[in-house]
Amino acid sequence: MAAAIVAAAEAKGINLRHIDEDTVGVSADETTTQAIVAGVLEAFGAAAVDAAAGTDTEFALDAAVERSSGYLQHPVFNTHRSETQLLRYIRRLSDRDLALDRTMIPLGSCTMKLNATAEMEAISWPEFASIHPFAPDSQTVGWRELITDLEDQLTEITGYDQVSLQPNAGSQGELAGLLAIRGYHLSRGDDQRTVCLIPASAHGTNAASAVLAGMKVVVVATAPDGSIDHDDLNAKIEANKDVLSAIMITYPSTHGVYDADVREVCDSVHAAGGQVYVDGANLNALVGLAQPGKFGGDVSHLNLHKTFCIPHGGGGPGVGPVAAKAHLAPFMPGNAATWTEGNDVPISASRFGSAGVLPISWAYVKLMGAEGLTEATKSALLAANYVAARLNEYFPVLYTGEGGLVAHECILDLRGLTAKTGVTAEDVAKRLIDYGFHAPTLAFPVAGTLMVEPTESEDLGWPSASSTTASTPPPWRSRLRAR
Numbered sequence: 001m002a003a004a005i006v007a008a009a010e011a012k013g014i015n016l017r018h019i020d021e022d023t024v025g026v027s028a029d030e031t032t033t034q035a036i037v038a039g040v041l042e043a044f045g046a047a048a049v050d051a052a053a054g055t056d057t058e059f060a061l062d063a064a065v066e067r068s069s070g071y072l073q074h075p076v077f078n079t080h081r082s083e084t085q086l087l088r089y090i091r092r093l094s095d096r097d098l099a100l101d102r103t104m105i106p107l108g109s110c111t112m113k114l115n116a117t118a119e120m121e122a123i124s125w126p127e128f129a130s131i132h133p134f135a136p137d138s139q140t141v142g143w144r145e146l147i148t149d150l151e152d153q154l155t156e157i158t159g160y161d162q163v164s165l166q167p168n169a170g171s172q173g174e175l176a177g178l179l180a181i182r183g184y185h186l187s188r189g190d191d192q193r194t195v196c197l198i199p200a201s202a203h204g205t206n207a208a209s210a211v212l213a214g215m216k217v218v219v220v221a222t223a224p225d226g227s228i229d230h231d232d233l234n235a236k237i238e239a240n241k242d243v244l245s246a247i248m249i250t251y252p253s254t255h256g257v258y259d260a261d262v263r264e265v266c267d268s269v270h271a272a273g274g275q276v277y278v279d280g281a282n283l284n285a286l287v288g289l290a291q292p293g294k295f296g297g298d299v300s301h302l303n304l305h306k307t308f309c310i311p312h313g314g315g316g317p318g319v320g321p322v323a324a325k326a327h328l329a330p331f332m333p334g335n336a337a338t339w340t341e342g343n344d345v346p347i348s349a350s351r352f353g354s355a356g357v358l359p360i361s362w363a364y365v366k367l368m369g370a371e372g373l374t375e376a377t378k379s380a381l382l383a384a385n386y387v388a389a390r391l392n393e394y395f396p397v398l399y400t401g402e403g404g405l406v407a408h409e410c411i412l413d414l415r416g417l418t419a420k421t422g423v424t425a426e427d428v429a430k431r432l433i434d435y436g437f438h439a440p441t442l443a444f445p446v447a448g449t450l451m452v453e454p455t456e457s458e459d460l461g462w463p464s465a466s467s468t469t470a471s472t473p474p475p476w477r478s479r480l481r482a483r
């Protein structure tokens, strides 16, 4: 019955949602016309409806649900009365914005790299932008080809066996990955394996995700050089060996360093029956050079809104693909559209998560190619080491790895300066903004420090004499001066 109605509607160019044998979902929005409503009625078997005969009152809302309070009351909604005024208003707003079109955004741990126009162009095309997440497969062949291709590329880049693009953020990818670990242990009758080891330097989302996945967090100490404290790690593995579920490590670490002992850490956890979650937020330091799936990880999330050029845009929508080894595949996110109780759990409400932005990452990977991606990683490493080497004399670089080098970011330790002069890391961050520089990450992962990640998007030529930012003070500077 439901199938026949859905088919009749589709024949008229209208998609209804087939929920079960007797249930059909109908969604409408402000673009739904009377002709569409008439088509839906006909698909349900109503006699032909004269769409043109409909009047607005037939679609009027019940008085009980009509809004009676005021709305759009802020002056901004009634001040700009001409296109000229509106244009100037928009320009004023954009002048206040400190974005990558003005200056480097050196946010360590965030990888704010260029989202190139050529990569982003396609997402506004109706062929991509106007497809509903639950459109029938027959209408999404091209979309799914792009998605599968991107999954394949990410599988190859990470060295895992499969990727799900469903999670909408890195943190959601963490949850999906940890649920996969949990599902794996449960499938083996290891219900008691619920302890998750997390180094003290980890991003806050790691512990939050572990708790959400029903795990108990045990923190592993950091050694004075910023690496994982091995004595503490081994003691905690030993103390929890029967209940150990996983370790979550970040590689390179949030200290901006490639921990040389990463394989050793993974081996120790595996030997105790635990799984290894490698937080892939810092994949910009790995692409083309190393693969988490090959150096000991069982599962990772990536952040397409970091390494793969999707804008972070006000916290989302991002994409945090979860990538895993084959043994975790049965526990990866299931399909939200077909999920039934007791089966693999969907992690977001639609099968491909924030699919609308995937053409950006697809284009990035295709335009760069394997060689280009590796070059980008090397340039990002070089840029970070250049910044570290140039600033070290004035603001000591807190942690370095083998050979005195950092990975893709560096932590500048301002605590000595603060002790001597009272000038804090926060003061420096704010003063940088006065001069048109975006402030680096402040106080993460170490209080009193700034963390800088230049990425591969910056070259040595900036700011040059010809740079408009260098020769023309940004508007907020003069405003600040005038105060």
Ligand SMILES: Cc1ncc(COP(=O)(O)O)c(C=O)c1O
Pocket (backbone or CB within 6 Å): 109, 110, 169, 170, 171, 172, 203, 205, 206, 250, 254, 279, 281, 282, 303, 318, 320
């Ligand atoms: C190391 C690390 N892990 C996880 C995350 C979480 O990713 P998201 O912000 O996409 O949820 C971040 C975000 O900055 C991070 O830096």
